[in-house]
Amino acid sequence: MKTRTLTFTLSIFLCVAAHAELKWEQNTIDLHPGVGDKTAVAHFKYQNTGTTPVRFKSVKASCGCTTTQSQKEVVSPGEKGEIVATFNIGDRTGQQMKTVTVQTDDPNPTQATTVLTLKANIAQALEIKPSFVYWQSGEEPKPKKISIKASKDFPAKDITVKSNSPNFESKVEPGKTSGEWTIEVTPKDTSHPMGTALVVQTDYPKEAPKSFNVNAQINNPPGAPPALKPNVPNAPAIKTATPAAIPSASPAGGVER
């Protein structure tokens, strides 16, 4: 009787004492990718501080732009590891927050699910406002201004602007402080709908200076169907259900990016 009571008590004690626990070094990681970085990588480190192994059931990112890699499927007691989350920056700018939800076989529901957060502040190399200027067909071809401001991580000293289309003229004026400019865009003729990409070429970094696009177009008169084909070099062929098929503005030769 005493032995049975002791065994029972011990087994209860062991059940209570035996537990899986995945401890995370950090649940939230702040990343600061440099200008021009294509990815931001976060290493979420963990350790099994419990007494039983932990198995990962699933590791899912909140968006397709973040991929995850788990070093192991089962983490033994005392073992350490990490989950690597790679955020593909693409053309994103500003404060980004992506999550990775980790499900384990921990019997404790508050510990079975962990949400890891990756935060990244994507510095915008050049702040271009607005990035799109337009005139209505037949509108007076008045110049429109675009302000350019280089971020402190992007020390460009000079910019030049090239247009694919001879119909759009552009003039660059330096701003009051270094790293600031104003571009004045003027169409010669607004009688026909047409569009172009103005390429803003910087001088930074020296080895491979970056360029940025600004879009300018003459819109159709209201009520007319869309009649423009974008005149952008190297644009990928992306399917739309009703492709716009229209004469393009005369190409003035490719502009190197």
Add this chain to the structure above:
Amino acid sequence: MKLRAVREGLLLIALACLPAIGEGIYFRDKISWQSPIPASELVTVDQARAWGDGAIWVDARPDEEFGRDHVPGAFLLNEDHWSELLPQFLPNWSPGKKVVVYCSAESCNAARDVAKRLRDEAQLKDVFVLQGGWEEWLKKK
């Protein structure tokens, strides 16, 4: 003693209402009281459909999801390839057109982010986020 605590508690609850109401009045135009996205920026599937040709649809989802299926006539414009896709979308826009941006569901942020960039960077007016996203479109199909 308990009654005193209750009386004091009720008095504090009432006192806190005054500055709270004042702050609510101050922020009344800066916040949407019915939805996390300002009501002026949300549109239902039925409302967007009623715009007919006056609406231009933008799909903010990843390329593969757009490739599988999308709203007929929609333009792909996501943040993965923003600088390539924006020049393809813009020639089809004109002032007066209402831009309706959607992503997979109510809970995804991509449509909100793309709509914000169209408003801030391209300075387009009348940019809306589709309530319920692609999921809602499919339900109403």
Add this chain to the structure above:
Amino acid sequence: MTSKTSNIVWRVIDLIVGGIFIYAGVIKVLDPVQFGLDIDNYKSLPWFVSVRLAFYLPWLEIFCGLAVIFRFLYRGGLSILTALIAVFIGATIAAKMRGLDITCGCFGHASEHWNFPQHMAIDLAILIALVALLFASTRRADVRST
């Protein structure tokens, strides 16, 4: 511990607890829109409730914090703060069980770098302090009445 020493100790705890809630309230008063989004993250309440709570709760915290510090409407303040923190702890555990990422606690975005155990430890410590203050206040009232 002499009566005078214990009074000093309770007073210090009053100031700390009251100060914490005033600080927490002020942070949220400065950005009620963000607090509304934080409450909405728990997905326990509809937005139109979350946003109204976001404007009201911080002021309630400030007033109750002041009540505790200045011992005016003291027990009422303590009771409300105890109820608030208990509800908040319950909501945080429930959200965690649903796998939601709650990056912000009662300190708004100031606590966004804390992990779940850190959040819970601080919140439980505050709860214990509040309950202790309530008991101490009851004892003082009983002593005065006898």
